Amino acid sequence: MALLSLALLSSGCAGYKLGPSNGLAAGEKSIQIVPFSNQTLEPRLGDAVTGQMRKQLQRDGTYRLATHDDGDILVSGVITHYRRQEVSFVPTDIVTVRDYRLSLTAQVTARERGTGKVILDQPVTGYTLIRVGTDLTSTERQALPLLAGDLARNVATLLVDGSW
16 A cells, blocks of 8 residues: 555656756757837836846746857847736725736747747737836836736747747
């Protein structure tokens, strides 16, 4: 009975694989992040997304981050939408917003440097929630790294786990 229990418990991790999930060895290919351009009226989005993309890909470790025009894969993007949507209101005042959901959408393109083959070309969206204090502008500015980080995680997931 003890042997059967041990066999059942140890078989739960039999499918686990250490390392990248796309079949490549960690750091086998390099990736270069071209600065994202911003087509919205909200300032500083391009820099925030570009920085978070670099951090996220370094954190993941599947690709080496190329910094001098020598990446195997080039990732570029255009930030197309920045939205603020009301989520909840102050209970005593149905006009005053208490929480917003911020969304950021970018058209992301990844292509192989050598062949020019497009690996990824689709819109990707990131989200975060904010609670409004006395100053909405400051609250949005403080939430910008979280919003850009969520977008970067979504793009990195598509690049790392993609079926291309």
